[in-house]
Amino acid sequence: MKKQGKQMIILLIVLVLLLGGYLGLRWYNEVQSTKTVEEEVDYIISLEEGSVIKYTFEYEGTEYTCEKKDDTWYYTGDPELTLNQFYLTNIASKMEKIIAKDTISDVTDMEQYGLAKPTRTFSFETATERYEFYVGDSNSFTKMYYICKPGENTVYIVDAAVITSMNVDVKEIVVEE
DSSP: OOHHHHHHHHHHHHHHHHHHHHHHHHHHHHHHTTTTTHHHOOOEEETTTTTEEEEEEEETTEEEEEETTTTTEEETTTTOOBOOHHHHHHHHHHHEEEEEEEOOOSSGGGGGTTOHHHHHHHHEEEOOEEEEEEEEETTTTEEEEEEEEETTTEEEEEEEEHHHOOOOGGGGOOOOO
16 A cells, blocks of 8 residues: 555656646747747848838849839839839838848858849838848748848848749739720
8 A cells, every 4th residue: 555655646746747847838838929020030121111112123134113103103114104003012012121031141252142243133212211132042942032232241041022022024013904
């Protein structure tokens, strides 16, 4: 009987320890999930929504510039075209919040990221600022691109959606009347 009592006490202690561990892990996960996304996000650019008023991007060797006047986007190459406003606003919104998935500082060889001779560039303006970025190689496995600011030796790794949103010929987003 004493042997069974000792076994029961040991099993209760093990049960209490397991229950404590479970509750501790549950509490830890709750604390981690309540951290705000803002604390964990590394913004390269974080602008107010709707603050981009002009942007320029290259696609397949052609440079396109779109400008917003009176809440309407126009292609500066042909302001008479009626363009898909949703699509152009989407491109601008991608530029307003560019998140670095990772940052590589003090880069001495930009060529390894395809930034010694960038594949393309994009720039955008607000009422008071102008921003420009070079686009380097893409990593098809991670769906990321390498970008940098001209004259800087920091490489940012960004989600492909930032770059691929600009993969459009303006003729493709003309709204037929």
